Amino acid sequence: MMNKRKIVGVLGGMGPDATVDFMAKVISLTSADKDQDHLHMLVDHNPTVPNRQTFILGGDEDPGPAMAAMASRLEVAGADFLVIPCNTAYAFQKSILDVVSIPLISIVDESIEAVGEKAPDAKAVGLLATNGCLQAGVYQSAMAAKDLVAVMPEDDELEQLMTLVNGIKAGHKGSDVSASMRKLAEALVDRGAAAIIAGCTEIPLVLDDSMLEVPLISSTDVLAQATVQFAQSE
Amino acid sequence: MMNKRKIVGVLGGMGPDATVDFMAKVISLTSADKDQDHLHMLVDHNPTVPNRQTFILGGDEDPGPAMAAMASRLEVAGADFLVIPCNTAYAFQKSILDVVSIPLISIVDESIEAVGEKAPDAKAVGLLATNGCLQAGVYQSAMAAKDLVAVMPEDDELEQLMTLVNGIKAGHKGSDVSASMRKLAEALVDRGAAAIIAGCTEIPLVLDDSMLEVPLISSTDVLAQATVQFAQSE
Numbered sequence: 001m002m003n004k005r006k007i008v009g010v011l012g013g014m015g016p017d018a019t020v021d022f023m024a025k026v027i028s029l030t031s032a033d034k035d036q037d038h039l040h041m042l043v044d045h046n047p048t049v050p051n052r053q054t055f056i057l058g059g060d061e062d063p064g065p066a067m068a069a070m071a072s073r074l075e076v077a078g079a080d081f082l083v084i085p086c087n088t089a090y091a092f093q094k095s096i097l098d099v100v101s102i103p104l105i106s107i108v109d110e111s112i113e114a115v116g117e118k119a120p121d122a123k124a125v126g127l128l129a130t131n132g133c134l135q136a137g138v139y140q141s142a143m144a145a146k147d148l149v150a151v152m153p154e155d156d157e158l159e160q161l162m163t164l165v166n167g168i169k170a171g172h173k174g175s176d177v178s179a180s181m182r183k184l185a186e187a188l189v190d191r192g193a194a195a196i197i198a199g200c201t202e203i204p205l206v207l208d209d210s211m212l213e214v215p216l217i218s219s220t221d222v223l224a225q226a227t228v229q230f231a232q233s234e
Numbered sequence: 235m236m237n238k239r240k241i242v243g244v245l246g247g248m249g250p251d252a253t254v255d256f257m258a259k260v261i262s263l264t265s266a267d268k269d270q271d272h273l274h275m276l277v278d279h280n281p282t283v284p285n286r287q288t289f290i291l292g293g294d295e296d297p298g299p300a301m302a303a304m305a306s307r308l309e310v311a312g313a314d315f316l317v318i319p320c321n322t323a324y325a326f327q328k329s330i331l332d333v334v335s336i337p338l339i340s341i342v343d344e345s346i347e348a349v350g351e352k353a354p355d356a357k358a359v360g361l362l363a364t365n366g367c368l369q370a371g372v373y374q375s376a377m378a379a380k381d382l383v384a385v386m387p388e389d390d391e392l393e394q395l396m397t398l399v400n401g402i403k404a405g406h407k408g409s410d411v412s413a414s415m416r417k418l419a420e421a422l423v424d425r426g427a428a429a430i431i432a433g434c435t436e437i438p439l440v441l442d443d444s445m446l447e448v449p450l451i452s453s454t455d456v457l458a459q460a461t462v463q464f465a466q467s468e
Contacts, residue, residue, distance in 0.1 A: 013272065016272045024254045035403050
């Protein structure tokens with residue numbers, strides 16, 4: 001039996017747990033009675049890509065070429081489209097699009113789209129994202145184009161966020177981490193955010209919708225949904 | 235910074251959740267402070283490989299060539315060694331070894347080795363494995379070579395096991411499934427098993443060590459440990 005669905009190419013490992021979380025969500029969102037009903041994913045789980053944050057903030061090791069090489073290998077291996085379960089990585093999407101001829105689904109565009117679905121009346125939206133992602137402006141211009149005001153972490157909050165995110169990458173995902181992440185989200189709500197974008201794929205590993213009074217848009221969930229939909233589209 | 239560790243090639247998707255479980259275990263067993271400390275895994279998550287059970291039991295669609303093609307592509311993409319988080323797949327290991335020159339770590343050999351570590355005094359060991367895996371004799375000869383007596387499910391138990399395993403592949407992993415799986419393991423203990431090998435990577439998704447009075451050898455855990463060790467070896 002031929003499988004007509006598209007093969008998903010995943011630039012993974014940024015970070016590792018976030019990639020596994022993304023794959024688990026793709027699997028659980030796929031309607032399947034047996035193995036063969038599930039999607040074929042080619043996953044380059046490569047945590048050794050140079051640190052995206054460090055480069056954006058002035059470091060000298062550009063992760064772009066590593067990501068371009070991953071994308072290229074995935075295309076050669078048979079991927080029909082690409083996804084990256086990492087928001088900051090989208091600062092480097094030009095490096096990828098320069099070397100492949102298959103589409104790259106944008107976690108950023110899909111997350112902003114999801115605001116319109118989950119919180120249609122929200123004008124001010126909290127943006128929990130890493131320092132590098134915010135510095136690179138990955139989200140801000142796309143939000144402005146949709147007339148959404150981004151409510152961002154202040155400097156001390158951003159510092160706390162980075163400590164939490166780096167801790168999650170080292171395996172710290174306990175209830176204390178969840179509580180601290182929730183406080184950071186609540187601070188954005190206090191400053192007017194009517195919804196929160198978890199614009200870093202480590203965040204949904206410790207924070208879920210039930211923990212907040214406003215809708216939470218998990219960039220991982222949104223990317224998984226878009227992946228399942230696109231893989232099954234004509 | 236060069237990463238000197240070996241790149242892991244994973245023939246995945248057999249089944250999907252078991253592959254994600256395996257990857258999560260590799261990640262949690264790796265000592266890491268940051269993304270870059272984690273292992274590079276190339277994962278061909280291909281649930282569309284023809285059903286292994288069906289072929290072993292007389293079907294006409296041989297999964298061997300699909301697995302050989304996956305293995306070959308992983309080698310070309312840069313994998314230094316291969317693993318398969320599926321026990322039944324080892325009935326087809328010759329097809330794989332015929333086409334690659336990199337090693338394939340055997341989930342079966344590693345699981346039997348682990349009996350010696352987790353239950354050194356066990357002579358009779360319960361073998362919870364699928365119909366195809368038992369029919370192909372994937373475990374039995376290797377166990378006999380270690381003077382281990384395999385305590386196997388009876389026909390009606392095997393039928394129940396297959397229903398549970400196929401259910402897990404379709405997403406059914408609730409407490410009722412765990413309770414039924416536990417009963418199947420306990421029946422082997424009642425018939426003299428001093429340890430249980432969960433010789434199917436779907437089983438550890440619903441059964442853990444704490445649920446049994448005898449040691450449980452999870453083939454997924456054992457393969458993840460062997461993977462982390464081999465990737466970091468000279």
